[in-house]
Amino acid sequence: MDQALTRPTTQLNLVAAVAFVVGGSLFALGAAFAQLGVVSLPTVNVTYLVGGCFFSLGGYVSILLANNTDTDTGERTPWWRFRPHSRSWLSAYVLFVGTLFFAVSLVAAFAAGLTPRQSDGWIWLPDMTGCVCFLVSGRLAMLDVGAGRVRVLAHLVGWWVVAVNQLGSVLFFLAGIAAFTRPATSDEINTGLVNWGTFAGAVCFAVGGVIQALDTPTTTRTAVQP
Template sequence: MNGLGEHRLEYETVGPFVTHVWLHHRHGSDVYTARPVRKGVRWIRPMMLSKEEQAKYVVCVKRINYWVAVLFMVGAFLFTIPGFLSDSYSAYFDIIFCCGSIFFTSAAYLQLIESINKDITNPELFRTQRCHWIRIAWRPKNLGYLSSVVQLLGTLLFNVNCVAALFAVTPVEKNISIWLPGMLGSICFLLSCAFAWLEIYRDRSIKAFRSEEWWIVWVNIVGSIAFQISSAVAFYLPQTGDVFAPEMASGYLTFGGGCFFIGAFLLRVEDVADTRKFIGGEFVQ
């Protein structure tokens, strides 16, 4: 438990990771859970701010969530669209995937920034009076932060995977520079999803099959499994240099990209639904 003058913070954990924070004050207590705060859809009321100042603060913290969703949607769309194009466009597929990976990485980086600054394990979050973004920090007790770090690593590996596809020639080069980073990147996505699930599974406000947050996490889990299957069967045969199961790899990649697009779109649905509670400058807890 930490003190904030007249206020006290009490943490609820899963193992070493903080999932809930109780803010005790003279008027009672408020509870905040990790993911909704991290995504900017449940707002921590900064202390001693007027309603007008609170409105400015909310707009600032929500802006980054907007761009995370949009960039993930664009990246996912680019990973999905080649699956619906004919083979006559196959010469452009690697370029499209490369562009998609850049959008994925941009979104993942913004999500990491978001997890650093909207960290309920940081007492300063409860008394900040302006929106100031910290770009580098270590938040080991924050599951959202760990999920974002691992996801960013996965997107960087896919950057390597996609760029290498433009240059690698021999089967050995392809397996080392394309297949291996793709496999490791997919494993990172799965691990990121595991952290994301741990972050929400004890959140009583998130209902299975009924909450956007639940669907976002599970759609991304399914998408990550599809990417993992696609990566696993996309290794190059040393005799011919051909992909082991090209149709299967393409199909699961397309399906996984579609899942990630839906997950990113649901981020916007979640955000817009919550923003409706903040009409006319009224802060709604």
């Protein structure tokens, strides 16, 4: 592969990896704060919000990375390109959309005096939509790294990135379900599952980011045969 292509690919991969490490770490910290009750709620919300910004950065850079690894022209990486027939691009795009839904939820969390219905509409629903996007993105990524099939490829670093992140997505989804506010009681279904599920899922994304930093994305697709 042309060196002009390899250099930006490596740089984009590192930026995305660092963004997910920082975002995952802040989400884990926010969940620990919420569970242990050692800081105020606004501090928890700010921690989550900053972490969400890093997740969005990682999601967008992942789109650029997909653009760069799926082309061999050596051209400068475009800020945007519509490539719906590429699994890696679709995975990154859906992931990025998911981070935007998370952002809506994280900003809405700062609102005071919300009724249970309003809380579910402005916080829980965008959060669950983001969780579903993460699951879909992970599924597409598994198909991409497996050349059209979901399979175990333990010899590939890229497979471990996808697998660990997908586990994190499942944990986020379970935490999201538990965060539904019951109108009758104004309480979440299971606060402990919300916090610990978010914590464990966030740790998965942070670990996935560390593994991604060690990955060479340009070799993943050529190492797997359909």
